[in-house]
Amino acid sequence: MAKRPTVYDVAARAGVSIATVSFTFTQPHKVRPSTREAVEEAARALGYLPSASARGLARGKTGAIGLFSFDYYARNSGVTPDADAPFGDEANEDFRMFPLYHDEVQRGVEMECWRRGYVLMVGDTKSTSSEADIAGIAGRVDGLAVFPNTLPDEILLRISKRIPVVELSIPINNNGLHGVSVDNEGGLAALTEHLISVHGLTDIAFVGPLGFPDKEHRFSGYSRAMEAAGLAIRTVDTAPPGQLAAFARDTVAGMLAEGTLPQALACSTDEEALAYMDALAAAGVSVPGQIAVTGFDGLVAGLVNRPALTTVRQPLVELGRTGASILIDQVASPGKEPVKRQLPVKLMIRESCGCRAA
Amino acid sequence: MAKRPTVYDVAARAGVSIATVSFTFTQPHKVRPSTREAVEEAARALGYLPSASARGLARGKTGAIGLFSFDYYARNSGVTPDADAPFGDEANEDFRMFPLYHDEVQRGVEMECWRRGYVLMVGDTKSTSSEADIAGIAGRVDGLAVFPNTLPDEILLRISKRIPVVELSIPINNNGLHGVSVDNEGGLAALTEHLISVHGLTDIAFVGPLGFPDKEHRFSGYSRAMEAAGLAIRTVDTAPPGQLAAFARDTVAGMLAEGTLPQALACSTDEEALAYMDALAAAGVSVPGQIAVTGFDGLVAGLVNRPALTTVRQPLVELGRTGASILIDQVASPGKEPVKRQLPVKLMIRESCGCRAA
DNA sequence: GGGGCAAATCTATGCGCTTTAATCGCCGCG
DNA sequence: CGCGGCGATTAAAGCGCATAGATTTGCCCC
Numbered sequence: 001m002a003k004r005p006t007v008y009d010v011a012a013r014a015g016v017s018i019a020t021v022s023f024t025f026t027q028p029h030k031v032r033p034s035t036r037e038a039v040e041e042a043a044r045a046l047g048y049l050p051s052a053s054a055r056g057l058a059r060g061k062t063g064a065i066g067l068f069s070f071d072y073y074a075r076n077s078g079v080t081p082d083a084d085a086p087f088g089d090e091a092n093e094d095f096r097m098f099p100l101y102h103d104e105v106q107r108g109v110e111m112e113c114w115r116r117g118y119v120l121m122v123g124d125t126k127s128t129s130s131e132a133d134i135a136g137i138a139g140r141v142d143g144l145a146v147f148p149n150t151l152p153d154e155i156l157l158r159i160s161k162r163i164p165v166v167e168l169s170i171p172i173n174n175n176g177l178h179g180v181s182v183d184n185e186g187g188l189a190a191l192t193e194h195l196i197s198v199h200g201l202t203d204i205a206f207v208g209p210l211g212f213p214d215k216e217h218r219f220s221g222y223s224r225a226m227e228a229a230g231l232a233i234r235t236v237d238t239a240p241p242g243q244l245a246a247f248a249r250d251t252v253a254g255m256l257a258e259g260t261l262p263q264a265l266a267c268s269t270d271e272e273a274l275a276y277m278d279a280l281a282a283a284g285v286s287v288p289g290q291i292a293v294t295g296f297d298g299l300v301a302g303l304v305n306r307p308a309l310t311t312v313r314q315p316l317v318e319l320g321r322t323g324a325s326i327l328i329d330q331v332a333s334p335g336k337e338p339v340k341r342q343l344p345v346k347l348m349i350r351e352s353c354g355c356r357a358a
Numbered sequence: 359m360a361k362r363p364t365v366y367d368v369a370a371r372a373g374v375s376i377a378t379v380s381f382t383f384t385q386p387h388k389v390r391p392s393t394r395e396a397v398e399e400a401a402r403a404l405g406y407l408p409s410a411s412a413r414g415l416a417r418g419k420t421g422a423i424g425l426f427s428f429d430y431y432a433r434n435s436g437v438t439p440d441a442d443a444p445f446g447d448e449a450n451e452d453f454r455m456f457p458l459y460h461d462e463v464q465r466g467v468e469m470e471c472w473r474r475g476y477v478l479m480v481g482d483t484k485s486t487s488s489e490a491d492i493a494g495i496a497g498r499v500d501g502l503a504v505f506p507n508t509l510p511d512e513i514l515l516r517i518s519k520r521i522p523v524v525e526l527s528i529p530i531n532n533n534g535l536h537g538v539s540v541d542n543e544g545g546l547a548a549l550t551e552h553l554i555s556v557h558g559l560t561d562i563a564f565v566g567p568l569g570f571p572d573k574e575h576r577f578s579g580y581s582r583a584m585e586a587a588g589l590a591i592r593t594v595d596t597a598p599p600g601q602l603a604a605f606a607r608d609t610v611a612g613m614l615a616e617g618t619l620p621q622a623l624a625c626s627t628d629e630e631a632l633a634y635m636d637a638l639a640a641a642g643v644s645v646p647g648q649i650a651v652t653g654f655d656g657l658v659a660g661l662v663n664r665p666a667l668t669t670v671r672q673p674l675v676e677l678g679r680t681g682a683s684i685l686i687d688q689v690a691s692p693g694k695e696p697v698k699r700q701l702p703v704k705l706m707i708r709e710s711c712g713c714r715a716a
Numbered sequence: 717g718g719g720g721c722a723a724a725t726c727t728a729t730g731c732g733c734t735t736t737a738a739t740c741g742c743c744g745c746g
Numbered sequence: 747c748g749c750g751g752c753g754a755t756t757a758a759a760g761c762g763c764a765t766a767g768a769t770t771t772g773c774c775c776c
Binding site for chain 2: 006047050051052053054055057061063064069103110114119120122123124135136137138139158159161162163188206260297304
């Protein structure tokens with residue numbers, strides 16, 4: 001690589017000052033057409049590429065939005081994509097079978113950034129992320145979007161003192177950061193309501209880990225609908241991390257043995273719903289024949305599943321877009337108050353609740 | 359946002375010079391533990407975030423790799439994701455049903471970047487991309503990865519004079535850029551060979567657009583296998599852009615009418631294969647009963663399809679990883695010659711060729 | 717107490733660009 | 747013929763950090 005030409009080189013070649021070169025690129029109308037052409041010609045001849053670093057330094061803005069992605073696989077499946085795994089490893093076969101939650105959101109962020117003339121920086125949060133890594137990203141963007149539970153709140157707070165930070169999919173709270181969430185409660189309430197009024201079910205158990213704000217809200221929705229109908233709340237214990245499949249099998253077996261199988265399982269996530277459907281199938285219980293199962297998220301895996309999963313679809317792309325939009329707005333004109341936004345969800349009535357043919 | 363504190367502020371507060379502050383962050387071992395702590399404490403108290411712009415300027419490197427993504431949907435389906443489409447629009451329902459080609463590749467790039475301590479900048483190539491947009495990305499990264507046919511060669515050449523540029527999935531050629539490709543020819547040769555020797559087929563038609571280097575190579579693989587077996591080459595005309603489904607239907611109808619249906623369709627892409635399978639099904643022709651159909655790419659859509667599509671899987675994630683790896687290597691020590699690498703593909707024998715039960 | 721040496725720290729400069737304030741050139745007009 | 751006024755251009759001062767080279771500090775030994 002030859003040394004990159006700078007404004008000085010272009011200026012020299014065009015016989016003007018560097019200021020004129022700069023103006024030519026940033027305020028073309030302020031420079032006489034003839035000199036503009038001279039500058040452009042010089043730039044072209046030299047293969048000039050303006051340095052974003054220098055520009056960023058001078059302007060105090062980078063024109064980039066950051067997104068902290070995270071290793072979904074490692075977190076959820078206990079499987080870390082092995083950097084050295086040979087291609088074609090069958091174990092990795094369905095690794096990326098479906099667009100995962102954060103892929104969708106990321107896509108939304110990308111779309112909005114592009115639309116508004118920003119570029120996106122994607123960083124990850126590995127378990128080993130040092131504060132330096134984080135600063136490495138935070139230092140080069142004008143705004144930062146993060147997934148919940150990927151970064152310690154304390155760090156986020158500090159970063160948010162300097163640049164706007166938006167949390168994606170975190171329920172509305174008062175942590176001082178911007179946030180976008182979805183209507184977790186309303187979604188599961190609507191779903192539960194559907195099971196009750198359309199299918200006439202009364203013994204509906206909620207499946208899901210509590211302790212996470214979004215799951216709590218889903219539970220609230222479930223409870224609200226049940227109570228409104230005068231039905232009894234019933235919950236299923238939560239699987240330990242990484243043990244979902246086995247736990248679901250055991251749980252189903254237990255219920256079967258005790259004859260306590262509910263009429264429906266309202267799961268807090270599609271992932272759980274799918275695991276329970278597998279467990280039920282393995283135990284010879286028909287879904288939705290003998291029991292209805294519903295999820296939450298709207299993963300494609302649920303759509304492809306047979307019976308197709310009745311669930312609540314989250315507007316994932318929209319989530320990302322909204323988050324990016326908030327950031328970009330804040331960059332332009334920082335507001336005093338954190339912006340919190342909640343997006344509507346959508347009931348996806350498919351087969352596993354008993355609607356349509358299974 | 360309060361003014362961002364700088365090294366000067368930190369230095370002042372810690373009672374040291376800015377050089378020491380800088381060292382504390384970049385070469386911690388060169389600074390005495392006691393002063394290091396003082397600096398860190400000051401930085402923390404001030405909420406200091408190093409400016410990547412300034413750092414990049416001073417170092418002459420940005421620590422970022424760029425990826426020019428592109429609007430796959432608009433290109434392939436004629437559908438532009440509408441920024442203003444309301445969430446829940448059914449038309450968008452299966453929009454993101456499966457991880458698309460470039461999502462996979464992008465994931466690979468991300469993984470390698472993270473592994474090597476780089477961050478990724480994602481930019482897009484909209485039809486409206488001006489040279490300025492491109493420079494906007496090229497100017498802020500140390501290396502650039504691009505998908506084929508997204509940027510004019512002339513521009514790529516110019517950029518590559520300053521920073522390494524790698525083309526993803528472009529067959530080996532001599533355009534002076536770095537490149538990663540897959541074994542298109544070997545893949546389709548193996549697939550064709552499978553149809554010939556395992557299934558004993560002799561009338562196998564190649565389906566696919568020529569004129570694209572990768573497709574040409576696939577055709578070569580097909581031809582090679584056919585000729586080696588002493589069989590006749592046969593091709594099916596190519597569908598005009600965006601007309602795939604209709605064209606496939608017409609083609610199938612035509613063959614049926616003329617009684618010229620081959621024993622197998624070796625398609626150059628999964629997308630074509632799926633379209634032909636739909637067309638065949640619509641025409642009442644059984645796959646693989648009456649005709650075998652194969653693809654190329656390894657899309658998930660083919661895996662979920664019934665019968666599951668026999669195809670050649672491209673190592674998409676690996677493609678991205680390799681590309682990023684080349685870039686990062688080149689940043690570290692620029693080589694004189696462009697690096698070209700070809701990755702192996704993998705035959706995925708599933709149902710549509712007649713293997714296993716359909 | 718002083719000399720010598722390595723480690724620690726600091727001084728000073730430059731990285732490439734933006735931007736403000738000042739200068740230049742030119743025209744029309746009194 | 748000179749002056750005001752205006753648009754085009756430029757000089758110069760940073761922006762925040764890294765780093766070579768200068769300087770100081772700390773420490774050991776005589």
